[in-house]
Amino acid sequence: MATNPNAPVAFTRDQLDWLxxxxxxxxxxxxxxxxxxxxxxxxxxxxxxxxxxxxxxxxEHRTRTDKDIFYNTDAGAPxxxxxxxxxxxxxxxxxxxxxxxxxxxxxxxAKREADVDRLLVEGVGADLGEHWNAVVAAxxxxxxxxxxxxxxxxxxxxxxxxxxxxxxxxIQSAAFFNWAxxxxxxxxxxxxxx
Numbered sequence: 001m002a003t004n005p006n007a008p009v010a011f012t013r014d015q016l017d018w019l020x021x022x023x024x025x026x027x028x029x030x031x032x033x034x035x036x037x038x039x040x041x042x043x044x045x046x047x048x049x050x051x052x053x054x055x056x057x058x059x060e061h062r063t064r065t066d067k068d069i070f071y072n073t074d075a076g077a078p079x080x081x082x083x084x085x086x087x088x089x090x091x092x093x094x095x096x097x098x099x100x101x102x103x104x105x106x107x108x109x110a111k112r113e114a115d116v117d118r119l120l121v122e123g124v125g126a127d128l129g130e131h132w133n134a135v136v137a138a139x140x141x142x143x144x145x146x147x148x149x150x151x152x153x154x155x156x157x158x159x160x161x162x163x164x165x166x167x168x169x170x171i172q173s174a175a176f177f178n179w180a181x182x183x184x185x186x187x188x189x190x191x192x193x194x
Contacts, residue, residue: 006192008096011120013103013113016096020188024050031056039063051187066180069172077162077169080110084132085139085173087116092124092140095181097190102177131160138167139174 004019024047025034035041037056040063043049052059070086073079083106090099099120107116118126124140127133134156141149149171157167 004189004191006194007189008192011091011096011099011103013100013107013116013120015104015193016100017191017193018046018048018097018184018188019191020047020051022051022187024048025053026050034059036060037063039067048184048188062180065176069169069176076165077167077173078109080106080112081132081135081166082169082173083109084116084119084135085170086177087119088124088136088139089143089174089177090181091119092143093178093181093185095185098177098181098184100190134160134162135170138170142171142174143178 008014008016027044027050030038030044030050030053034053034056035044037053037060038044038049039060043063049059049063052062070079070082083102086102087099087106090096090102103116103120107113110116112128112132115126115128115132119128119136124136126136128136134153138149138153138157141153154167157170162170
């Protein structure tokens with residue numbers, strides 16, 4: 001339940017803040033190990049990452065996994081498809097903050113703002129064209145009850161031209177954000193940028 005009266009209640013591509021319910025490590029109090037675990041020093045500005053810095057080993061593994069899934073684009077799915085999978089999972093899970101971040105990225109990389117906004121407004125059943133519908137369907141199946149993801153999802157992804165590496169990227173993007181949403185939703189809430 002939101003404790004912030006200004007918490008957004010609608011999905012958006014707007015940039016949002018995030019308010020932790022557990023006190024994060026103060027930026028000036030981060031140890032060298034905690035800064036190293038952030039992987040990217042700019043993340044020290046984020047209360048979410050400073051909160052996760054309480055366990056630097058877990059944070060470092062989490063961040064390196066995230067960066068490899070989304071930023072390692074030598075092969076596999078285009079970045080837009082990876083971001084779409086994360087946005088769809090976040091929309092399905094009700095994580096307004098994560099949905100805003102990944103919807104912005106999906107819109108930027110795909111240049112399909114209207115389709116991304118349709119996903120945010122209408123939900124994961126929105127018609128985004130067969131390629132993106134296949135990505136959303138696979139991501140939602142993995143998120144809702146993972147055993148509902150099956151050969152038919154792989155076949156549908158293959159039918160829109162994805163190879164094994166691209167399919168693995170969609171699966172990894174969805175799986176990672178299914179976990180990440182639950183962590184973020186249990187530690188704080190989104191807030192309008194102020």
